[in-house]
Amino acid sequence: MGVNTEYKNHIKALLENNTTFSRSADKPVIFVGAGTCGLACGAASSEEAIKSALESNGIDAEIIDVGCVGYCEVEPIVDVKLPGKPRVTFFQVDNSQAKQIVETYIKNGSLEGLNVLAQYKDETAEPIEGVEEINQITFFKKQMKIVLENCGVINPTSLEEYISRGGFKSFARLLKEYTPERVIDDVLKSGLRGRGGGGFPTGKKWQFAAVQKNPHKYVICNADEGDPGAFMDRSVLEGDPYRVIEGMMTAGFAIGADAGYVYIRAEYPLAIAHLEEAMDKLEQAGLLGDNILDTDFSFKLKIKKGAGAFVCGEETALIASIEGKRGMPRYRPPYPAVSGLWGYPTIINNVETYANIPSIFRMGAENFAKIGTAGSKGTKVFALSGNIKNNGLVEVPMGITLREIIFDIAGGIAKEKKYKAVQIGGPSGGCIPEQHLDISIDYESLKQVGAMMGSGGLVVMDEDACMVDVARYFMDFIQKESCGKCIPCREGTKRLLEILTRITTSAKFMSEMERLERFGGIVYMNRLAQSIKDTALCGLGQTAANPVLSTLKYFKDEYEEHIYNNRCPAGLCSGMTDYKIIAEKCRGCGLCKIKCPNNAIVGERKHVHYIIADRCIGCGACHVACKFDAVEQVKEGVASEN
Amino acid sequence: MKLKETPQNIEEILGNYPQKLRSDLIPILQDVQELQGYISQDAIKQISGYLDLPTSKIFGVATFYNQFRLNPPGRHLVQVCRGTACHVKGSAKLLESLERELGIKAAQTTKDRRYTIEVVACMGACSIAPVICVDGNYHGRLDVKDLPAILEQYE
Numbered sequence: 001m002g003v004n005t006e007y008k009n010h011i012k013a014l015l016e017n018n019t020t021f022s023r024s025a026d027k028p029v030i031f032v033g034a035g036t037c038g039l040a041c042g043a044a045s046s047e048e049a050i051k052s053a054l055e056s057n058g059i060d061a062e063i064i065d066v067g068c069v070g071y072c073e074v075e076p077i078v079d080v081k082l083p084g085k086p087r088v089t090f091f092q093v094d095n096s097q098a099k100q101i102v103e104t105y106i107k108n109g110s111l112e113g114l115n116v117l118a119q120y121k122d123e124t125a126e127p128i129e130g131v132e133e134i135n136q137i138t139f140f141k142k143q144m145k146i147v148l149e150n151c152g153v154i155n156p157t158s159l160e161e162y163i164s165r166g167g168f169k170s171f172a173r174l175l176k177e178y179t180p181e182r183v184i185d186d187v188l189k190s191g192l193r194g195r196g197g198g199g200f201p202t203g204k205k206w207q208f209a210a211v212q213k214n215p216h217k218y219v220i221c222n223a224d225e226g227d228p229g230a231f232m233d234r235s236v237l238e239g240d241p242y243r244v245i246e247g248m249m250t251a252g253f254a255i256g257a258d259a260g261y262v263y264i265r266a267e268y269p270l271a272i273a274h275l276e277e278a279m280d281k282l283e284q285a286g287l288l289g290d291n292i293l294d295t296d297f298s299f300k301l302k303i304k305k306g307a308g309a310f311v312c313g314e315e316t317a318l319i320a321s322i323e324g325k326r327g328m329p330r331y332r333p334p335y336p337a338v339s340g341l342w343g344y345p346t347i348i349n350n351v352e353t354y355a356n357i358p359s360i361f362r363m364g365a366e367n368f369a370k371i372g373t374a375g376s377k378g379t380k381v382f383a384l385s386g387n388i389k390n391n392g393l394v395e396v397p398m399g400i401t402l403r404e405i406i407f408d409i410a411g412g413i414a415k416e417k418k419y420k421a422v423q424i425g426g427p428s429g430g431c432i433p434e435q436h437l438d439i440s441i442d443y444e445s446l447k448q449v450g451a452m453m454g455s456g457g458l459v460v461m462d463e464d465a466c467m468v469d470v471a472r473y474f475m476d477f478i479q480k481e482s483c484g485k486c487i488p489c490r491e492g493t494k495r496l497l498e499i500l501t502r503i504t505t506s507a508k509f510m511s512e513m514e515r516l517e518r519f520g521g522i523v524y525m526n527r528l529a530q531s532i533k534d535t536a537l538c539g540l541g542q543t544a545a546n547p548v549l550s551t552l553k554y555f556k557d558e559y560e561e562h563i564y565n566n567r568c569p570a571g572l573c574s575g576m577t578d579y580k581i582i583a584e585k586c587r588g589c590g591l592c593k594i595k596c597p598n599n600a601i602v603g604e605r606k607h608v609h610y611i612i613a614d615r616c617i618g619c620g621a622c623h624v625a626c627k628f629d630a631v632e633q634v635k636e637g638v639a640s641e642n
Numbered sequence: 643m644k645l646k647e648t649p650q651n652i653e654e655i656l657g658n659y660p661q662k663l664r665s666d667l668i669p670i671l672q673d674v675q676e677l678q679g680y681i682s683q684d685a686i687k688q689i690s691g692y693l694d695l696p697t698s699k700i701f702g703v704a705t706f707y708n709q710f711r712l713n714p715p716g717r718h719l720v721q722v723c724r725g726t727a728c729h730v731k732g733s734a735k736l737l738e739s740l741e742r743e744l745g746i747k748a749a750q751t752t753k754d755r756r757y758t759i760e761v762v763a764c765m766g767a768c769s770i771a772p773v774i775c776v777d778g779n780y781h782g783r784l785d786v787k788d789l790p791a792i793l794e795q796y797e
């Protein structure tokens with residue numbers, strides 16, 4: 001591609017505040033939340049509806065696709081900024097709502113009958129009466145946006161707009177005025193710790209790499225985000241890619257690297273596209289490549305697409321994968337900071353870690369260090385999902401409690417059910433029960449209750465969840481993703497899965513021997529979990545048993561119900577649920593009988609059918625098949641088999 | 643947006659990697675899969691010759707990563723999310739029922755080549771869990787009873 005002189009001068013003028021970026025002030029601007037989550041909710045078709053409504057009403061407007069603001073529950077989200085008015089956010093904008101927004105608000109200036117969520121604060125315009133400010137609505141009130149400050153607000157691929165929000169300005173300054181040591185010093189002072197899970201002090205990591213005497217060093221951004229139930233990194237890359245690149249370049253300058261890689265999941269095509277576009281523009285502006293901003297600093301960036309292996313999130317496996325090999329971790333030391341990609345000193349940080357860097361230099365390390373707790377500084381982004389009212393992406397200051405996140409921001413448990421647990425930290429983390437909801441969110445406190453910060457997935461479970469099933473789910477995941485290099489992980493997780501599968505399977509059809517094994521396994525489980533933890537090669541195995549250990553610790557009664565009474569209290573575990581046919585509803589169509597894989601249903605056509613309990617394997621096929629809702633799960637009082 | 647020409651055959655793909663590096667292997671495999679929908683034996687042999695790597699190594703890499711398919715998929719790819727959020731909202735039952743409905747297991751293709759079921763971990767659409775994705779179209783907040791109607795849409 002290369003440098004485009006005209007564009008370069010234009011960007012330079014922006015950086016030096018000689019010109020400012022502004023959007024056309026005389027026509028409506030429409031912002032469509034078009035992150036992956038928004039698109040999944042139908043944002044593309046809403047946008048089409050807006051376009052055609054604009055056209056048929058003869059309105060000239062600018063439409064901008066933005067990233068995700070985080071309030072995924074009410075997507076598709078569309079913002080409208082009319083000339084002289086503050087920006088207004090609309091929620092659940094389906095096609096008909098989209099049309100109404102154009103005809104009622106854009107054309108006639110009225111908000112009557114529209115799904116209005118909030119308005120933005122605007123110095124240049126009078127606030128609209130009766131509409132709440134966006135930072136004041138419940139979902140956003142307790143949040144503190146640093147990493148996500150631009151997500152869903154700006155055009156993610158516009159370099160001009162990123163700069164107008166302060167981007168690259170402090171970087172331009174530090175490139176000319178700071179020494180690399182001073183950059184590292186500031187990162188150390190900020191107290192920033194890695195957001196990818198481990199929580200290692202970022203400044204220290206950079207220091208290790210900086211002291212290596214090697215003409216060639218690498219900076220890698222870990223955007224593998226393999227933790228199922230987490231989508232923070234995706235949102236940041238989709239909604240504000242320049243921020244991550246600026247963070248990486250700062251790291252490159254600090255450690256003396258001249259090249260970087262972004263290792264990103266192939267499942268994130270939109271994030272990849274935005275990154276590519278951002279890199280392209282930076283190259284044209286002379287902000288990536290040789291002699292950046294006419295200094296001695298050169299930095300090249302490449303994207304590597306992951307190929308779907310969870311273990312590749314581990315840093316040494318990630319390096320192997322970039323090198324074109326099977327992504328298997330290796331023993332550390334040497335750490336990548338000493339010997340990494342192709343043997344050169346390499347630092348690997350998470351997307352969110354890099355995304356924090358520009359803010360540290362913009363607000364000053366001291367001010368950054370004022371946010372959070374003694375040992376954990378700044379904010380953390382969490383992906384909230386599960387059985388809560390408000391799903392979405394939130395950024396909160398460290399030190400907030402889980403209760404505040406779940407009950408204030410997320411609005412509590414959906415459908416008025418009771419809270420049971422929250423899973424934090426993904427497959428390496430744990431489940432936190434009600435009694436620990438008031439601990440503060442920081443690296444140390446979470447460890448104390450048997451969980452970990454992890455990358456930021458928070459999956460909330462209500463009373464209907466089965467905790468043994470959750471443990472089994474994670475073990476199944478880990479066992480499939482184990483790379484097979486070390487025996488404790490390869491064999492151990494398989495054995496643990498077998499044990500958990502036996503516990504979550506009804507003993508109804510088991511032989512005496514199998515029943516004995518079912519009991520025997522439990523006795524071993526704790527010991528096995530411990531020895532995997534002590535002997536596995538990499539973090540995957542070392543933390544694999546955490547979901548089991550934490551559920552065993554807090555939800556022992558559920559394990560006992562499964563083992564001794566052959567009963568799943570939540571009615572979830574297949575085979576531990578009984579079904580019954582409600583005689584009044586059954587029309588005798590016989591569909592259930594045809595679908596039953598074990599011939600457990602009897603009945604004549606046009607007469608009520610029955611399930612033979614002894615034959616029933618509890619698969620639920622009849623329940624799904626029945627068109628009259630006549631098959632029902634029996635939750636309480638399942639006959640004990642043992 | 644950069645307009646990259648999509649390669650029409652394997653030779654063109656290989657031509658895009660003139661340095662013939664080992665680190666080009668995964669990108670090449672990704673391009674091949676995009677072109678063919680899977681990675682054929684012939685492709686592995688061609689790559690092997692080009693990069694001067696034993697086919698066993700390439701097979702080793704291709705089988706290590708979940709993304710790569712070694713069998714051609716059916717006309718419609720049904721991806722079922724088995725991430726945590728979807729699990730909590732009942733994706734196991736969804737998958738079970740889908741497998742029963744189509745008479746195949748995950749990673750298999752129906753005899754008439756109409757559907758292939760694939761299990762993926764988190765599509766990043768956790769807020770509308772449970773999610774399935776057919777040919778790139780997301781279907782969220784699903785119940786097992788919705789499945790037949792969705793499958794019908796894909797001939």
Ligand SMILES: Cc1cc2nc3c(=O)[nH]c(=O)nc-3n(C[C@H](O)[C@H](O)[C@H](O)COP(=O)(O)O)c2cc1C
Nearest residue numbers: 194195196222225226313314315349350353539540
């Ligand atoms: C099995 C496993 C999976 C991991 N997955 C990720 C991941 O998806 N994203 C990530 O940033 N870090 C992941 N990590 C942590 C990385 O190894 C590494 O510690 C991290 O990228 C360092 O960046 P940080 O210091 O900024 O957190 C994983 C670690 C293990 C053991």
Ligand code: FES
Nearest residue numbers: 725728765767768
């Ligand atoms: S868990 Fe299914 S989309 Fe994230």
